[in-house]
Amino acid sequence: MSALGRSRSAHVLANAPFRRLWTAMSVCSLGDWLNILAVTALAGNLTQGDYRVQSLAIGGVFIAKMLPAVLLGPLAGVFADRFDRRLTMFTADLARFAVVLSIPLINSYQWLIIATVLIECVNLFWVPAKDATVPNLVPKEQLESANRLNLLVTYGTAPVAAMLFAALSVAGGVIASMVPGFTSVQSTALALIVNACAYLVSAFLIFTLRGIPRRDGAISTPSVLRQIVEGWRYVGRNRLVRGLIIGMLGAFAAGGAVIGVAKIYVEALGGGDAAYGVVFCAVFTGMALGIFFGLRLLRELSRRRLFGLAITVAGLVLVATALVHNLVIVVMLTVALGACAGIAWIIGYTLIGLEVEDGLRGRTFAFLQSTARVTLLVVLAVANPIAAVFGVHWLRFGAFAYRFDGSNLVLVLGGALATVVGILALLHMDDRKGVPLAADVIAAVRGERFPAETAEQVPGLFVAFEGGEGSGKTTQSRLLAIWLRDQGYDVVQTREPGSTKVGMRLRAILLDAAERGLSARSEALLYAADRAEHVEKVIRPALYRGSLVVTDRYVDSSLAYQGAGRSLDPEDVSKINAWATSGLVPHLTVLIDTPPEVGLTRLGGAADRIESEPLEFHQRVRKEFRTLAAAAPERYLVVDGTLPPEVITRQIQDRVHELLPDPVPRESEDATGTMPAIRD
Ligand SMILES: Nc1ncnc2c1ncn2[C@@H]1O[C@H](COP(=O)(O)OP(=O)(O)OP(=O)(O)O)[C@@H](O)[C@H]1O
């Protein structure tokens, strides 16, 4: 049966060919993780004795693992597609089986490095052949679930492999105690034999898998360097995405430092290969806990804050890990480290997915993956040499001696880097400025959201106009903008709904008098959606540029129209709007208070969907506007909308004048050392 002919509702694993490929992928992933652990452990065991030589030997393995993908990745993708995919994967699996098996047989460091390079080169053929096969076996609508499952086995097999490695190391230890001459090197060989068998199982599964087409169209994988250069053009433009990527790369670099020196670090703590496996497993267990429980526990905390906080805490935990010389505590700290990394990674990925428009998302993810790879390579290349050069030092305090070696130094440096990057991310992306972080976190742990008592601290000034229909908001907001521009201010005059591309469509739906069936909740959500776009795309960027923003309607309109007018729960309306705006509150709201009997008669043309509501509706709206203003008089100016327009204008100018920043910033005065010209 053709892939497209299959039932849409069935689970993707009900598809037998895909299930077989997925099983092969799972077994291979398990083998890959086991391979990382086994070859690094073996490199350490083969060079045991000299700390410096051992550090460099392990560093060499990581470089041998990363380099082929960076240098030959795109080339292999193109070559891989010239051959029959099934045959490519089958041959690659057999080759990997043979090369991995040869490592314990030859048992030399030089061959270990050559074999590692060979295995990675073979992987470069296996992976694109597999990637290109998945869409051939799975219908289009199930491709996303298939990719999710692939991702699950790619990372989900890591803790399994780590546990397996630890178990095999313990078994090796037991054998060593019974069989004279059985060394730690031979014990690591057990893991390599299991690793080789995993590739053999995969070869069998692929060989018996029918239905893989020979090839269809070339796989074009652009070079890593090109992806980075091209990606930066898109990423560099968006402040939030820039912050996210820098944060994620910082976390990655710190993670790379841990991976690089983990083996020598664990050994210095008196742990063998089993302990190395346990620490590895702890990182991934922590990541899973962070992804599944961390986000739930801190659901009320702003995602942007949580992202920066998670990286900062990861950095501090890493520093603590470096300084504490107790294996049990180190394992516990490693779980915490993994949890923070998991939280940061999932938030970063999700926010990028949400922030970057559809057409650029692929390139942004490709950019992230390429830079992450290069970052990892650079960190792995320098981590172990740094550890080796630093060597082992003993700090003596009387009878007490404290060991501080190269691995401790690398972990402290990695931790410091993550802490700095985390703090930068917090400052760069904070969407709740003015709300103390500690109070926000404590409230979030209790499952509450800390109220934003103070307005967000932005360089610009934010003024909103509110009022009923025909009250004079458009007239007065325009006059205010002109007056401000005349004084040399950069002014953004805007309105709701409908000031963004999406907003214009929403406005058309919301105000179309023919749209009769819209429920009150949908209406509230659509206004909130328009506002979220408006704040994100227009208001916040302008305020951060230092502009003066004058908007015709904002959150109060929803509280008045949807809350009071439509009788929705005001708490609910307030919550969705606080979420939509990330708590952005105007510095001043000008309420032009006009009786609806007057305002409605001022309007010309056909009434829109809201204007055509009965008078009582508009009266409830007016009452709510007045109540909101009375509750926070310091943030409101209420003017009588029945006064002549010029009188209203004067009142507004007087009040806004008090809030205006100095048009000549102090820094520029200091820089020029001259006084601005005084004209009368
Ligand atoms: N103070 C005033 N006295 C009399 N007429 C006014 C006054 N202010 C505005 N108008 C007139 O009332 C009409 C509606 O004004 P405007 O468009 O500014 O109101 P609005 O609050 O923006 O209305 P809407 O809510 O429909 O957008 C316009 O014709 C305007 O010239």
Ligand SMILES: Cc1cn([C@H]2C[C@H](O)[C@@H](COP(=O)(O)O)O2)c(=O)[nH]c1=O
């Ligand atoms: C922002 C916002 C607006 N409305 C209503 C109020 C008006 O009837 C229209 C907007 O039309 P205008 O001529 O641009 O003033 O939409 C609302 O019900 N809820 C809101 O949040």
